[in-house]
Amino acid sequence: MTDDVLAEGWTLTADPATLPSGLPAALASRLVSGVPARVPGTTHTDLLAAGLVPDPYVDRNELEVAWMKRVDWSYARPLDVTPAADDERVDLVLEGVDTVAAVRLDGTVLARTANQHRTYRVDLRDHLCPGPQVLRVDLTSALTYAEAEAARLGPRPMAYAQPFNMVRKMACSFGWDWGPDLQTAGLWRPVRVQRWRVARLAGVRALVTVEPDGTGVVEVVVDVERSGLAGGEVPLVVTAHVAGAEGVVEVRAGSTTGTVRLEVPHAPLWWPVGHGGQPLHDLHVELRASDPAAPAGPRGTGPLLGAWSRRIGFRTVELDTLPDDHGSAFTLRVNGRAVFVRGANWIPDDHLLTRITRDRLAGRLDQALGAHLNLLRVWGGGIYESEDFYELCDERGLLVWQDFLLACAAYPEESPLREEIEAEAREHVARLTPHPSLVLWNGGNENLWGFRDWGWEPELDGRTWGHAYATEVLPAVVAELDPTRPYVANSPTSPGYDIRDVHPNDPDHGSHHQWDVWNRVDYTVYRDEVPRFCSEFGFQGPPTWSTLARAVRAEDGSVAGKEHPTFLLHQKAEDGNGKLDRGMAPHLGVPSDPDDWLWAGQLNQARAVRFAIEHHRSWWPVTAGSVVWQLNDCWPVTSWAAIDGDGRPKPLWWALRAAFAERLVTVQPRDGRESLVVVNDTPVLWKATALLERQTLGGDVLARAEVPLTVGAWSVGTFPVAAALRTPGDPTAEVLVVSLDRRRAVHTWVEDVDLALDPTPFDARVHPVQDGYAVEVTARSLVRDLTLLVDRLDPAASVDEALVTLPAGARATFRVRTAATLDPAALVTAPVLRSANDVVVAARAPGA
Numbered sequence: 001m002t003d004d005v006l007a008e009g010w011t012l013t014a015d016p017a018t019l020p021s022g023l024p025a026a027l028a029s030r031l032v033s034g035v036p037a038r039v040p041g042t043t044h045t046d047l048l049a050a051g052l053v054p055d056p057y058v059d060r061n062e063l064e065v066a067w068m069k070r071v072d073w074s075y076a077r078p079l080d081v082t083p084a085a086d087d088e089r090v091d092l093v094l095e096g097v098d099t100v101a102a103v104r105l106d107g108t109v110l111a112r113t114a115n116q117h118r119t120y121r122v123d124l125r126d127h128l129c130p131g132p133q134v135l136r137v138d139l140t141s142a143l144t145y146a147e148a149e150a151a152r153l154g155p156r157p158m159a160y161a162q163p164f165n166m167v168r169k170m171a172c173s174f175g176w177d178w179g180p181d182l183q184t185a186g187l188w189r190p191v192r193v194q195r196w197r198v199a200r201l202a203g204v205r206a207l208v209t210v211e212p213d214g215t216g217v218v219e220v221v222v223d224v225e226r227s228g229l230a231g232g233e234v235p236l237v238v239t240a241h242v243a244g245a246e247g248v249v250e251v252r253a254g255s256t257t258g259t260v261r262l263e264v265p266h267a268p269l270w271w272p273v274g275h276g277g278q279p280l281h282d283l284h285v286e287l288r289a290s291d292p293a294a295p296a297g298p299r300g301t302g303p304l305l306g307a308w309s310r311r312i313g314f315r316t317v318e319l320d321t322l323p324d325d326h327g328s329a330f331t332l333r334v335n336g337r338a339v340f341v342r343g344a345n346w347i348p349d350d351h352l353l354t355r356i357t358r359d360r361l362a363g364r365l366d367q368a369l370g371a372h373l374n375l376l377r378v379w380g381g382g383i384y385e386s387e388d389f390y391e392l393c394d395e396r397g398l399l400v401w402q403d404f405l406l407a408c409a410a411y412p413e414e415s416p417l418r419e420e421i422e423a424e425a426r427e428h429v430a431r432l433t434p435h436p437s438l439v440l441w442n443g444g445n446e447n448l449w450g451f452r453d454w455g456w457e458p459e460l461d462g463r464t465w466g467h468a469y470a471t472e473v474l475p476a477v478v479a480e481l482d483p484t485r486p487y488v489a490n491s492p493t494s495p496g497y498d499i500r501d502v503h504p505n506d507p508d509h510g511s512h513h514q515w516d517v518w519n520r521v522d523y524t525v526y527r528d529e530v531p532r533f534c535s536e537f538g539f540q541g542p543p544t545w546s547t548l549a550r551a552v553r554a555e556d557g558s559v560a561g562k563e564h565p566t567f568l569l570h571q572k573a574e575d576g577n578g579k580l581d582r583g584m585a586p587h588l589g590v591p592s593d594p595d596d597w598l599w600a601g602q603l604n605q606a607r608a609v610r611f612a613i614e615h616h617r618s619w620w621p622v623t624a625g626s627v628v629w630q631l632n633d634c635w636p637v638t639s640w641a642a643i644d645g646d647g648r649p650k651p652l653w654w655a656l657r658a659a660f661a662e663r664l665v666t667v668q669p670r671d672g673r674e675s676l677v678v679v680n681d682t683p684v685l686w687k688a689t690a691l692l693e694r695q696t697l698g699g700d701v702l703a704r705a706e707v708p709l710t711v712g713a714w715s716v717g718t719f720p721v722a723a724a725l726r727t728p729g730d731p732t733a734e735v736l737v738v739s740l741d742r743r744r745a746v747h748t749w750v751e752d753v754d755l756a757l758d759p760t761p762f763d764a765r766v767h768p769v770q771d772g773y774a775v776e777v778t779a780r781s782l783v784r785d786l787t788l789l790v791d792r793l794d795p796a797a798s799v800d801e802a803l804v805t806l807p808a809g810a811r812a813t814f815r816v817r818t819a820a821t822l823d824p825a826a827l828v829t830a831p832v833l834r835s836a837n838d839v840v841v842a843a844r845a846p847g848a
Contacts, residue, residue, distance in 0.1 A: 001196040001306060006077065006135075010187075012037035012046050015072035018141065023067065027052060040354045042098060042186030043073050057351075057635045057645070058551045059566050062180045069143050069183035079105065079135040081193055083128040089196050089227045092122040092135075096189025099169040100140040106133045114145070114416065115168035116188070117384060117405060117424040124193070139185045142169050149417075154463050157456040158409035165409035168420045171381035172347065177573045178630070178639035180351055188354055199226045199236055201287050201306035202256075206434040207484050208312050210335070216267025216314035218242055220260040220285055224251060235290035237302065242283040242312065243267070250290065260285075269335050270313025270436040272374045273397030274662055274681065280311040280394060283434065313394060313436030319486035321495035327508030328494060330533035331624040332399075332439060338714070340617065340681055341399070341625030342660040343375035344368065344642065345536060348382045351634040358388040364632055365392050367643055371653055372660035375399040377491075377535065377627055380445035381407035384428040393437035400437045401535075401627075403491070404474050406444030410456055410465035422473050429481045441478050441487040443470035446513065448490040448504040491535045507531040511625075514612075518579060518640075522586060523608035527669065530619045537612055538629035540573060540580055541605025541652055542598050543636055543644035545831075546795035550646065551636035561594050571638040580638075583608065588836060589753045589843025595831040596842040603785055603836060605640075606655035606803060613659035614666040618677040620716045628656065651787060654802035665690070665740045667721070667747035674726040674747065676719040676738060680711040687711075690740040694725050697733055697756060697782040699808025709740075732756050735782055737807045746805045752784060752836050759841040762786070762806070764833065766824035772797070775814040775827055779806035784836035786812065792832050794820040 014031035030052060037046040044065065047053040053068075054061040084090045092110065094103065099116040102109050106129075110122045149166040150156070158165050162181075164174040175181030194200075203223040210216050220240045226232045236251040240260040247260040268279040289302035320331040320338075332339050349364055350356050368376060376393070378385055380403030393400050404425055411417065432438050447466050450456055456465060470489040478487040488495055494502040494509035502509055507529040513536040517523050523539060542548065545559065552570045554560045560567040562577050571577060581590045584604040591597045609628055616626035633645040642653040663686065664679040680686040687710045694703040703724040711717035721736075728734040731749035733756045738745040748755060758781035767774045777786060783806040790797040797818035804812050816827065826832055 001194060001200060004193045006079075006191045006193065007039055009077040010037040010039055010041075010075050011035065011077065012043065013074050013076070015074070018070060018072045020067045020070070037075055039075070039187040039191050040096070040189050042184040042188055042352065042354060043068055043071075044182060044184050044352055045354055046186070056180060056182055059553055060569055062182070062569060065182065069181070070141050072141055073139045073185050074136055075139070075187055076134055076136040078132045079193075080132045081124070081128055083130065084125045084195070087197055087227070087229050087231055089200075089229070090124045090128060091194045091196070092124050093192045093194055094120045094122075094137075094187065094189075095191070096187065097137065098139075098184055098186050098188045099142045099167060100145045102138045104136045104138065115420045115424055116170060117168055118420070118427060137187060142167050142185065143174070143183055153412045153414055155459075156410035156412060156463065156465060157450065157454065157459050159450075165411050166417070168405075168417070168424065170348070170353075170383050171405070171407050171409075172634075173351070175572070176381065178637055178641070179347070179572065179634050182351055184352065186354075196305070197227060198232050198234065198289050198303075199224045199287065199305050201285070201308050203430050204285050204308045205430050205481060206283055206310060206312055207482070208314060208434070208436065209484055210267060210269065210314050210316050214266050216243070216264035218245075218262040218264075218283065218312065220247070220262065220283070222251070222258050222260070222285065222287070224256050224258075224287060226256065236305070237288045237290050238285065239288070240283065240285045243281040264314065267314040270315040270394075271397060272334055272339055272399050273369065274374055275334065275337065275339065275397075275683070278313060278395060278397045278436075280313050280436075282309060283312050284309050310434040311391070311394060312434050315436050317439045317485060319440060319488065321488075321510060323496075326530075326622050327506070327532060328496060328510055329624065330495070330510045331621065334399075334439065338621060338624070339374070339399075340620050340714075341375045341533070341627060342373050342681075343377060343399075343401070343625060343627035344371075344373055344631035344656070345379050345627060345629045346376040346382075346631055347379055348634050349632050353383065356386070358392070361386075361389050362392050363647065364643065365396055365398060367649065367653070368398060368631060369396055371642065371656035372662065373398065373631070373656070375401060375625075375627065376631065377401040377403065377442075379403055379407070379630075380405050380442070384424075384432075390432060390435040390437060394435055398437055399439050400435070401440045401442060402432070402438055403442045404444055404469075406447055406466060406469060408446050408450060410450070410460060411447070411469060413464035413466065413468050418473070421469060422477065425474055425477045426481060429477055433482050433484070439485060441474070441482070441485055442491050443474045443487070443489045445491055448499050449492055449513065452499055452504060511535040513537065517608070517612075518583070523583065523611055526612040527615050530622055531616070532623060533625040534612070534616055534623070535625065535627045536629045537609075538640035539583065539605045539608035540576060540638060540640050541602045541650055542638045543633070543646070544648040544650060544791050545598065545789060546791040547636050547644045547646040547648060548598075550795075559594070562597060567638075570636060573638075576638060580604075587751045587753060588839050591839060591842040593842060596839055599789070599831070599834050600839045600843070601638075602651045603787075603834075603839065606651040607785075609652055610655040610659045613656070614664065615668065617659070617664060617679050618666060618668045618716060618718075620679070648791060651803060654787070658803065663741070663743065665738055665743045665745045667736060667738065667745055668718075670718060674721045674736070676707065676721055678709060678711045678717045678719070678740065680713065680715055680717070683713045685710065685712055686741075688741050690719075690738055692721065692725050693737045694728065695735055695737055695807060697735060697758065697808065699781070702729065702734065735807065744805070746782075746807065752840050753843065755782075755840070757782065757784065757837040757840055759837055761835070761837055764828035766827050769815070772818045773816040773822060773824070773827060775816060775833070776811065777806065777814070778811045779808050781808050782806070786833070786835045788814050788816065788827070789832050789834060790816050790818070790827075793822050793826055794818045796820070797822075
């Protein structure tokens, strides 16, 4: 097989009939005459490269490019391909078309597409001529198409105004409560011409299991496509080998599938991060024509027709959803071991998808590891991620929960949508089978919940809404193509129950989304329920200051204030700022100064999520997972993300790092009184003595006790706190400090707004070091959540710790890494060095 990638030589043009009348004449002329384009690419990236549109992520430029979503576009290039020989196939392969298109060669329609998530292959033999021809892909506005489908089929309820549920395009392309409305169009994955003879490898599925005796088993299921030409109906031979095991099978003439079974005795197991290693093994598959001159048996010495390679890992995965005394479980087991899921939801890392590189993904996944995550949920309003994403997760031991791409809407079950959804599911289930990191298939996001709670039924008036996708179509695809992994109908869901009998978002059954917090109630309400598995919860916070300074600016170039139109364009949540203020008011107050408000919003986000995670973890094994919304952002925005759109960790990232640490010490309520909860998510017994002290904020010890404790591997221990320690004399002036093996928990009996916090509670010194600065802080009184916002001095700077709470007398050293020369005095004063103390004082100030 030969493979010619068509990356260069493309021209992008706009259909003049669809250009808006108010567009500048010079720009319209350029678009009609043609702009150089590159594939993979989209209209936005190509016009950006040509300097014809402003960066849609900056300031209010999203509005400046809104016209693009109504335009019809064309990508064209010369195609000079030698016509096929009599025994040869020549195929055009389009790995990703965004989205509604007609593919033409010299004006002849070769294919029509209406699905961003599918690969298309076209036989070119009857269309090739000697000399150059013109390959053209004409793209119709996906929004126009979706609106026409809504009119044809009847509208269906959805979370947003535009009918993203009527076309198989990335749902968040139409805008979300954290993302821009850009609606790209283009050829977003490679286009290639492939020449081949006799047969080709059309698909390989690697179904990996481990037998009870430790034997690793790989069933390699191969689908072949025959050329249909002379010599194409010969017997074929498939050979496969991995980790010293080899196998071969003959695909007889007329057949198009074969299975090779490989067995690896004592296979080394692949484990999630923190549970063991991640050994990966190269699996190689070859397709050859049978050699009639070879000895009897499968004759795998003929010409090589195709080859395929992936790395696999040996592991088993199960999802326990059995009823128990608390409702119904939702516990992931890998290699037979129950795993507490420390996770985050994942969205596309850039709204302009073609800019996502392997290096960028590696950096983001390393940030996930740095926050002690062991699972990412690929959310159903985005995309099936690239091979790079899953390979990198395999290497790091990051588990992947994969949604099918249905989110927050009713989806018609009529043609052609039903066939498109099944086709894309079949393609990606088959594609992703080799990856040990992939542990769960999920039928969609909040669709079952939406039907029950969001007033859909009257609006639907009996029309289809996608129930069959979750309960029939998608589970059947998984059962057929990937029986090695569990499937659940939705997130949230109550497995085993009809949605009318048990609510799909019942916290006692299956997976649960908690959005009353953030939308309606204070974050302390997290403790009012003990969910079996919380697969979505979260709280908003602004991005880092440097990201705002680059992309969210007022007319004078300064960072836009929270009520400025630019800031509000980058705040997509309904009443988002109002919810931020109401959320911080009972805990930190609401400062009036913009710098103080920014810090308070980031800090309150971090605290809210940490509060929830520590609660969830304290209830293991009843609660078996905590998956925060969300890890990453796709552009600069105020959102629920821990890492902002420029890739910088927000304070929330540090909260995840602390709350998801393998060993955690926390004070939690049990039976109306404080208890010490010790979480040991490691394979080693934790035996130590905890020191508990009730102190004044100034450090005077009022009561003290030592508590010997032992907590088993992968376990949680709960220990009572003596009355003298949990009963303050003055709740506004006292604190409970728990110290255990260099870990510390600090518990207060009132919120920070009611604590008598010292506004200047520490001394700080700065020392230059080889790669930056060391900032040493000594507390004279209780310091809450001390943090260095070093990006305010150098956007490229980083720090090794944040959100550090210091009781009086405690010390901490922060390492600041930077290549810049910084002002030492600026490092130890606001707005760089911050704590809850100064934001509370700011909120109390007159006029705040």
